[in-house]
Amino acid sequence: MANKKTEDEILLFEKEIKDFWIKFKSVCGPEQINQTLALRDSCKESIKSLSEKWSKKLKEGDLMIDKIQEYNNEILQQSQRISENQEHFTEIKSNLNQQEEQKKDLTESIQELKEELMKKKEIISSKNKAAKERLERLCKSKQLFEERLGLEIRRIPNEQLQFIFRHIDHKDPDKPYVFTLSINEQGDYEVTSCTPPLDCIAEFQLKVRETNNFSAFVANIRKAFTALSYKSA
Numbered sequence: 001m002a003n004k005k006t007e008d009e010i011l012l013f014e015k016e017i018k019d020f021w022i023k024f025k026s027v028c029g030p031e032q033i034n035q036t037l038a039l040r041d042s043c044k045e046s047i048k049s050l051s052e053k054w055s056k057k058l059k060e061g062d063l064m065i066d067k068i069q070e071y072n073n074e075i076l077q078q079s080q081r082i083s084e085n086q087e088h089f090t091e092i093k094s095n096l097n098q099q100e101e102q103k104k105d106l107t108e109s110i111q112e113l114k115e116e117l118m119k120k121k122e123i124i125s126s127k128n129k130a131a132k133e134r135l136e137r138l139c140k141s142k143q144l145f146e147e148r149l150g151l152e153i154r155r156i157p158n159e160q161l162q163f164i165f166r167h168i169d170h171k172d173p174d175k176p177y178v179f180t181l182s183i184n185e186q187g188d189y190e191v192t193s194c195t196p197p198l199d200c201i202a203e204f205q206l207k208v209r210e211t212n213n214f215s216a217f218v219a220n221i222r223k224a225f226t227a228l229s230y231k232s233a
Contacts, residue, residue: 010051017043130187137214151218158182160192165222169229177225189217198224 017040146152150167165177179194179201188209194201198221208217 010047013047130183151222156180163218163221165225168222168225177222177229179221189214196225196228198228200224 150165152164152166154162154164156162160180160182162178162180166175167173168177169175177196179198180192182190182192184190189205191201191205198204201221201224204217204220204224207220208214
């Protein structure tokens with residue numbers, strides 16, 4: 001575009017010189033004309049040289065403009081890539097922060113579960129200890145019950161004790177009257193079976209839980225079995 005404009009200006013300048021030359025010849029003599037021709041030729045050469053030089057400069061300028069535009073495009077692309085990378089980095093950072101928060105929450109939850117589990121273990125251990133102590137006391141009382149109440153105590157599976165009374169039915173002294181006892185998860189006495197069944201067994205079970213008087217509990221059950229045997233007679 002710049003080259004085309006320069007060429008048009010040169011053509012216009014040459015036309016103006018030609019018009020001036022025609023007017024000049026009509027008013028000047030031969031010697032002046034020759035001098036003027038020499039000056040004109042010199043001027044033409046100068047103009048030609050100058051035109052070539054400026055034409056070259058203009059071409060270099062166009063190349064420089066194209067190069068600058070190319071650089072600008074490249075810088076713009078790099079800026080876009082930097083912006084995209086920065087957005088991606090921000091997203092990654094946000095994800096890392098979320099993961100860190102999740103990790104923190106998970107660690108706290110695990111710690112809470114550990115503490116709760118430890119408490120439950122302590123409670124279970126305490127209850128197991130109490131249950132074992134009760135069973136040991138029951139076993140120590142075994143001989144006393146057998147001698148005085150005609151009672152046999154057996155340890156059966158699932159941490160249970162079986163109480164077998166004899167010498168209750170005077171018609172059949174060897175007839176067994178049986179109930180099975182265990183310690184439940186709450187650490188309380190629980191009758192799991194009773195043969196023959198007694199209507200008052202639930203009442204006895206509640207009372208021994210309240211008083212913790214196990215000897216009275218066993219004695220009351222024997223009395224109930226005895227009363228039942230008389231009713232059946």
